[in-house]
Amino acid sequence: MAALELSREAWDVMWSDAQRRAPEEAVGLLVGRGGRAFAAWPLANASPQPLVHYLADPSALLAALKSADAEGLEVLAVYHSHPDGLARPSARDREEAGWRVPYVILGLAEGRARAFRLPAGDEVEIRVEP
Ligand SMILES: [Zn+2]
Structure with a gap:
């Protein structure tokens, strides 16, 4: 399984987004080219229970996908x-998973991020550029 390659900037933006939005869950996309993610694009969390769940705002997600396509x-x-939790998928994360790309989960309680293919749960190595 190929590793997920992140630029330092994408990594830092993703973490600061997660910390800024705590205690609510943050959500966003990691975008790039040639298998290398060089940007993190935060999306509004439209879940009615943002403390324990995430749902990328549908119109923000659509706009982000259009931008990615255009660029x-x-x-x-x-x-x-x-x-408040660990960097591993919840039962609900598995149930609601619809993307083929890896899901990065930032566990603020342990200060760690891990990536998984969902719903299967296979871990994908994250490589952050120095
Ligand atoms: Zn989750």
């Missing part, structure tokens, strides 16, 4: 945070 960028991963 020739690929969506390489979807991220979200667990403000």
Whole structure:
């Protein structure tokens, strides 16, 4: 399984987004080219229970996908945070998973991010550029 390659900037933007939005869950896309994600695009969390769940705002998601398409960028991963939890998928994360790309989960309680293919749950290595 190929690793998920992130630029330092994408990594930092994703983490600061998660920390800024805590105690609510953050959500966003990791986009790039050639298998390398060089940008993190935060999306509004439209879940009615944002403390324990995420739902990318549908119109924000559509706008982001259009932008990516217009700029020739690929969506390489979807991220979200667990403000009080660990970097592993919840049962609900597995049930609601619809993307083929890896899901990055930021566990703020352990200060760690991990990536998984869902719903199967296979872990994907994250490589952050120095
Ligand atoms: Zn989750």
